[in-house]
Amino acid sequence: MMPAIPLPFVIALLLTILLFRLIRQNEAALRPALVFTAACIVLVIIGGLRWTFDIRFIRFIQPIMASTLPVIAWFCFVGAPSSLRARHWLHLAPVVVITIFSATWSLWRPPIDLLLAGLYFGYGAALIRRASRGPDVLPSTRFSDASQALKATGIAGCTLIISAVSDVLIAGDFDVYQGAHAATIVAVVQLLLLPVIVYGVVAFGRSIPAGEGESISHAGESVSVPPEEVADNLVESVPQPAIEPLTPPEASSEPDQDDQQVIQRIDQIMRQHHLFRDPDLNLNRLARRAGIPSRQISGAINRVYGRNVSQVVNEYRIEEAKRLLQETDLPVTSIFLEAGFQTKSNFNREFQRVANMTPSDYRRSVASGE
Template sequence: MISIPVSFLLAAVFLSLGIAALNWRSLPSVARGLFVWLFGLLTLEAALVGARFAFGVVELLTVQRVLPVWIAPSVYLAFVSLTVSGERTRQLVVLNFGAAAIVTVAMHLPVPVAGYVDGLIGASYAVYALALARLWCLGPDVFCQAPTNKSGLLRNLLSFSILIMLATLLIDAFVAYLFAQQSEVAAALAISLASLFFLVLAVGAAFGVLGARFGQSRAKVEESVGNDAQRAEIVDSARKVLVDQEFFRDPSLTLTRLARRVGVPDRDLSRAVNAVEGVNVSQFVNLVRLAEAERLLVTTDEPVGRIQERAGFLTRSNFYREFQKAYGEAPGAYRKNAQSSL
């Protein structure tokens, strides 16, 4: 049956994502640890599902049933840790894992209601799916603790996570119904197809992380930072920090670090840049980097790879994509045409 290899293959993909998260050094250590914890739980859950349907192992069924109420808050905490300080993250960990512990105890209470446990699991996924959706609505600049050039990728991963949680909610409800109808063969088939669906999404997420292909999103301005002059002043200050202090050269630059150097709250900087420039902070920083790269291409004979590094771009693919989008040509072709016209 397809569910046998797919569940274990899914566990292998989650394990590889956990290893990738462990080595994602540009993320804060707390966030990195939470992502590793999350993928560890997902690996264990997928392996237990495979063991149950491949080998009929039911001794660990209790663990398999409990894990989802820990996975849902773990997904939320992994992403929210990139939006708040380390101290606030620790407070949220205690709060959310405390709630998960209470739900775990509640699952073992002798409540004579059909579907009671499935209802608790479904409620957990629904609550955290809404929490993640709210986080997504805040825009890419919400990931203020992550490097600015990672905001698009993180938002795409957040979208993946919301989709997976909603799909899990629906699939679990359907599988619970099939088991209630004693249609175990149909339930196994549903789990098989669900595992295949999750495998496709997980592989897509893996390629997104390992390939580091960053999407770009436009931040939403929710309220005024002040008048137009104040916004323009904040943006000018940010540009001076980036250019005069060569802050843009740091590929691990974060919104929080830039805002702190400018002397304004993260949200004020994000809203000012969006209002004045019509882009998010990640795009704003990239524009400064691209301007420097363009200058170096025209005025120096440095290799393109060296210019990429000096301009603050972490990967060659991202640099080439952003440069061609801004100037209509690859860096090498742009240099050749610019120098031939001098």
């Protein structure tokens, strides 16, 4: 009879297969996902060794490795720091505290599980709060993938919070049942949650255009400025017809003169260079082309239009799509790609939001003169 393989090692094997697939793709935007997946593999293996062989050194290292996971997840969604500043080092503080507590556990039994629960809950709540603030806090993600990136961020936050609940359950199990069910709780949580959060990290990475420089966002503003992209230059070099102006905005708050100047600059580069046709366009690229900080663009558009940057850019794309539907016989599949969308579902959803009808209905209404 073949010996049974402990569940944690099966999970580690599956994550290792995923890691090698990510390595083979060799995409710079997926490097944070590589680091996070590798960290998950190490954590799962350590957990398997802890509950299978109960080695003293493994008991010491397991909580330390567990404390690094939410920190790595945070930087996967926020961005790797381009410079080591004081606020970046603060993320290492919980790891240092857990290390000290783990090293001195035999002396005074510090509540490590509860501390880990608080750490996971804090980072999970921070990711959920970040997702709730809208796509403008994700300046590196494509506008067309903003919704998916926000969902991935929210999923990761929820997963960390559920992990925090499991840490509380483990602490309670040790208090009441001397840890009799701890191994089962850990295995089930890892089986259910690790693939979900890894999926979220990978999905977020895929929303970042290839060649996008590393940057970190603070309050929605990009800190580093990579070189101009070739795709941007190609869009600018091809003569394009002018699009119709957007519908008159309704101010969400009192815009000032600086806001109007930002709006005029964004409108100018959209009309003259048709930047919205770049499918990889994101807030960072728009900020570089406009020569205006991303946070200033986001604030001005929100105050003047009452919408986020992604929605306004998509409105330029929809106006172009309406022009193509009216003046050409191109199929809808070709039109949404020409307008800068990457998926038909996103195109249909945004077209319905802006025009209150489907692309096909719009073409029929134009043809019938309605």
